[in-house]
Amino acid sequence: MxxxxxxxxxxxxxxxxxxxxxxxxxxxxxxxxxxxxxxxxxxxxxxxxxxxxxxxxxxxxxxxxxxxxxxxxxxxxxxxxxxxxxxxxxxxxxxxxxxxxxxxxxxxxxxxxxxxxxxxxxxxxxxxxxxxxxxxxxxxxxxxxxxxxxxxxxxxxxxxxxxxxxxxxxxxxxxxxxxxxxxxxxxxxxxxxxxxxxxxxxxHWTTPGETTRVALLQGNLPQLMKWTAEGQRNAANTYARLTRSLGDDVDLIVWPETALPMFERQALPLLERLQTTLPTDTALLTGIVERDEQGDYYNAVIGLGNTQGRYRKEHLVPFGEFMPLEWLLRGIIAFFDLPMSSFSAGAHDQPPIRAAGLSIGTAICYEIIYPDLVASRARQAEALLTVSNDTWFGGSIGPLQHLQMARLRALENGRYVMRATSNGVTAIIDPRGRVTHRAPQFETSQVVGEVRAMQGETPFTRTGxxxxxxxxxxxxxxxxxxxxxxxx
Missing domain, CATH: 1.10.1760 (Arp2/3 complex 21 kDa subunit ARPC3)
Incomplete structure (x- = not known):
């Protein structure tokens, strides 16, 4: 041999x-x-x-x-x-x-x-x-x-x-x-x-329609203190301040995954006050933790102002959002007792959110890496949105790999992808998978740009x-x- x-x-x-x-x-x-x-x-x-x-x-x-x-x-x-x-x-x-x-x-x-x-x-x-x-x-x-x-x-x-x-x-x-x-x-x-x-x-497999001017906000808040009382105050003040500084020429404002580290009902007073400062036709979408009457809670995206609908995350992250073999692993080490690690999954057939007249298919964080899940969202939507908290990856290569996969989802489906993250990489991606606007990592920042409502479907969107x-x-x-x- x-x-x-x-x-x-x-x-x-x-x-x-x-x-x-x-x-x-x-x-x-x-x-x-x-x-x-x-x-x-x-x-x-x-x-x-x-x-x-x-x-x-x-x-x-x-x-x-x-x-x-x-x-x-x-x-x-x-x-x-x-x-x-x-x-x-x-x-x-x-x-x-x-x-x-x-x-x-x-x-x-x-x-x-x-x-x-x-x-x-x-x-x-x-x-x-x-x-x-x-x-x-x-x-x-x-x-x-x-x-x-x-x-x-x-x-x-x-x-x-x-x-x-x-x-x-x-x-x-x-x-x-x-x-x-x-x-x-x-x-x-x-x-x-x-x-x-x-x-x-x-x-080109899809054709552009009306333009929506969007702003994606990146708070860059410390992860380790996020769920403390001080962290909640900092998050509320930071995102409210960034939102008020945008002016009147933005149609849609997006905050990242769990931008406010609290339940939706706790955040409502702040959100309602903020809504009164927004122009009548402006929409705001934010990641939030939603808790229902049965005590189940969801990683969700909700809207204010000119919006209809909400989204609950369907595909949860093992160990991060739900605990496999929970009865065995809980309490062994601190990593298995992370906060917010017992989410419930949202339904498979959720309709798109409509915000500022734009029909939006949503994928929260980890979901954007699943090509067929995103394609199923794109079939009913004119644009795609992913909100994420990549703070967990620190300064590693993880957030850059995550951005690359979001770019591929845009290219596969011929749709703009809006990507709002806690500390990067926040970006607007066009239907060819190109980053048109991008915020620097690890900085409090705003990304303001235009998104087109794309009509039609690529062969991949149609068949998966x-x-x-x-x-x-x-x-x-x-x-x-x-x-x-x-x-x-």
Missing amino acids: STVYRPWMGYLAALVAGGLTTLTFSPFQLWWLGPVAVALVFAGFHAQTPGQAALRGWSFGVGLFGSGTSWIYVSIHDYGYTGVPLAVFLTALFAVTLALFYAVPFWFYRRFTGARLAWLSFAGLWVLAEVLRTYLFTGFPWLLLGSAHVDSPLAPLAPLGGVYLLSLVTALSGTLLVELLRRRWWPLAPLAALWLVPPTLPG SWPTWLLAGLMLVPGLRLRQTRRR
Whole structure:
């Protein structure tokens, strides 16, 4: 056997490939490393046993999540009241556990597929593994391979098939790259087509309508004192002051997720006083904690002034907004007793909010990373809104990755995205995924700009991801073995 196929070299290459994949995302944005990372995992893959393939997949996952989600440490240590050794352990445990989403599919792939058309079937497997990670155990579609390509030549594919189509083309490019190095010529034409055709596709799938002038406010308030009495006073004073300073030429004002750290009923006196100072046609949307008559509370967006409707967050964050195995974990360490970690989920079929005449589909914080959830909001809306509290990530790469995924949701659906956050990155994103206005991180700031009501739907908005999932499944089929041959 050639030394290139020695198992330990494959594990090392996969570990390096995971780290390289992190470099494809913000803030590094070296998207061209995506196919290289896939090629490092794929090379020599079919010379390994199922167990070795699983270990290679796990190694890739450790490299990816160990580097790409290192911001988890900030949340656990800086804001979760956890010491350094335990925070390091929990962060590492998070990474090695998520890595199983590559280990298990890779084991099944080597167990039930052969080398026939492996370049095709492996790319299909890659996307199906990402789909599994998106939905299993509430899902974690962070760092999907295609998320890196909002600025690459592949970007025009996003309105056609969304992030999974971008992942599929990236993975296929990596496997074709390996075949090109092996066989020299035949993969050159399909590889070139994958990258040269997308820039020729239509750039606009939706058409602009009326303009709404919006202001997104960023309070930049300390997270650790947010829920104290002093923190509540500071939040109320800061956002009221920023709102009053805007003048009369703004149609819609947006405050971020839980901008006022109190229940809606506690905040109503302040909000009602503030409403009297707003022009008659001005709308204000704010993130708030809503508590109903049954005692359940929701992470919500409510409106003042020229608004209709409200939104309750549907997809909650494990450990942050609800506690899996609560009976077992509560009280073990301070991180498992964070305030506001027992939310209820909102309904799936909530209508859009209408504010200042604009129909708005809403995604709170973590929800913006779920492509099909956002597409379902976009079908009924003229623009998209995401409010977030990225203070939990500190000065890490987390907020920049989060912004990149919000940009991809804008591109997929041909809609403006308004992104209001507590300390950054607050931004207005156009239907091509470009940031038109942006506030600096870690500063009290306002972002004022224009948003157009977009009409029509992209192919992705209309169908969601299932056509790409089906294509990935069909690509896997040719490599399947109906009968297992005995291995020596």
